[in-house]
Amino acid sequence: MNKKDDALRSLKETKPMAWENDRLGPSEDVLRELPLTMSDVADADGRLHRFAPYLASRFPKTANGIIESPLSEAKNLKKTLEKSYGTTLPRLLLKKDNDLPVAGSIKARGGIHEILALAEAIALRSGKLEIDRDYRILKEPEFKELFSRHSVAVGSTGNLGISIGVMSAELGFNVTVHMSRDAKGWKKELLRSKGVKVVEHDDDYSAAVSEGRRICREDKTCHFVDDENSRLLFVGYAVAALRLRNQLKEMKVIVDKTHPLRVYLPCGVGGAPGGIAFGLKQLYGDSVKCWFVEPTHAPCMALAMVQDTPDITVSDYGIDGITEADGLAVGAPSKLVWSICRKLIDGVMTVEDDRLYELQYLMDRSESVKAEPSAAAGLQGPLLLSPLPGETAISWLTGGSFLPDEIYEDMLKKGRTLLEDPVLPDETDL
Numbered sequence: 001m002n003k004k005d006d007a008l009r010s011l012k013e014t015k016p017m018a019w020e021n022d023r024l025g026p027s028e029d030v031l032r033e034l035p036l037t038m039s040d041v042a043d044a045d046g047r048l049h050r051f052a053p054y055l056a057s058r059f060p061k062t063a064n065g066i067i068e069s070p071l072s073e074a075k076n077l078k079k080t081l082e083k084s085y086g087t088t089l090p091r092l093l094l095k096k097d098n099d100l101p102v103a104g105s106i107k108a109r110g111g112i113h114e115i116l117a118l119a120e121a122i123a124l125r126s127g128k129l130e131i132d133r134d135y136r137i138l139k140e141p142e143f144k145e146l147f148s149r150h151s152v153a154v155g156s157t158g159n160l161g162i163s164i165g166v167m168s169a170e171l172g173f174n175v176t177v178h179m180s181r182d183a184k185g186w187k188k189e190l191l192r193s194k195g196v197k198v199v200e201h202d203d204d205y206s207a208a209v210s211e212g213r214r215i216c217r218e219d220k221t222c223h224f225v226d227d228e229n230s231r232l233l234f235v236g237y238a239v240a241a242l243r244l245r246n247q248l249k250e251m252k253v254i255v256d257k258t259h260p261l262r263v264y265l266p267c268g269v270g271g272a273p274g275g276i277a278f279g280l281k282q283l284y285g286d287s288v289k290c291w292f293v294e295p296t297h298a299p300c301m302a303l304a305m306v307q308d309t310p311d312i313t314v315s316d317y318g319i320d321g322i323t324e325a326d327g328l329a330v331g332a333p334s335k336l337v338w339s340i341c342r343k344l345i346d347g348v349m350t351v352e353d354d355r356l357y358e359l360q361y362l363m364d365r366s367e368s369v370k371a372e373p374s375a376a377a378g379l380q381g382p383l384l385l386s387p388l389p390g391e392t393a394i395s396w397l398t399g400g401s402f403l404p405d406e407i408y409e410d411m412l413k414k415g416r417t418l419l420e421d422p423v424l425p426d427e428t429d430l
């Protein structure tokens, strides 16, 4: 574990690091001081349930209209990682947001929640919808016509754009996604195929967000989904904690002082991991330990945590912000999320892009899991930290099932090449 000065040096040198938060407070005290509470999360959960019949009818792949992903034991991967990296891991579970229906990533819960909240507010205001109606009525042409008089805009590295774009287009909004230069071509094409307007910016994520925000402000009918500041996104992400609690109960995983749960969350601007960490701390208090993982070349939240200020960009530290983990290619953290997480999360760590490709390949080999490089970041946690007594670890796989096959195959080849020297596990062990 790195001390502050060491941590900062490693960050500047783009070397992997892990820093334990020395401002961490007892979660009960920290949560009491925050501007959001569990009732905000319960509101979001209630809204997602009101929309479930509508979502089930529009997206049959969702189970009963609840957009959720499986939690699964990863015994083979645990063995594979132990052999490949010569280490011992705790019990390892995978939270498979890479398989989330509709939007294929961790950004789905928050993004879809914000668009549903917008649609609900407009529909209620119009007098055409009451809160206790069957929301399947929203499929009717009169609602499409109503929503078509409104526009939605968002800045994205890709995956938030997919959730916002898919949901907004389905309801009938005019939707524009402002994409940063890191966004992958296939994500842009997917959005265009759904009738979403994609504007490409030859700049980083923060610039794409500012430009989108500015353009949207000029149009009175435009709602800007602000990934850097949105509470609706944040509470939507936090709903995942309620769902995870049920899944842990079903798997009979105990979480208490003697059975700590460590959760490793890939982090970009901070919203999705921040929301989930907030929800989990509400449910499990100090028995859950939440760590954020970022690429060594885009460690904006790690810098903000170590330096104790959100007013930083990675370029201030001579870091280029360039990474193959496109979902995490963010140069400046969300100030809202930083202020919530400052005393709440347990630590931050970084991972090199080459390691992401290796982990992506090993996941495919041992668990047949299709994840994108950003998602593989969640596996860095158990590799960097020694297990606590009684620990269960969850690596949050944040996206990947929408990756086109040929691109995915190329990524796997890269991972296999990188792993040529380290010991690959014997097939018979799996």
Ligand SMILES: Cc1ncc(COP(=O)(O)O)c(C=O)c1O
Pocket (backbone or CB within 6 Å): 105, 106, 107, 157, 158, 159, 160, 266, 267, 268, 269, 270, 271, 272, 273, 326, 327, 328, 330, 372, 374, 375, 398, 399, 400
């Ligand atoms: C696959 C993936 N993982 C993790 C994240 C991180 O989420 P956030 O930017 O809210 O920190 C993103 C963000 O787009 C993502 O696409």
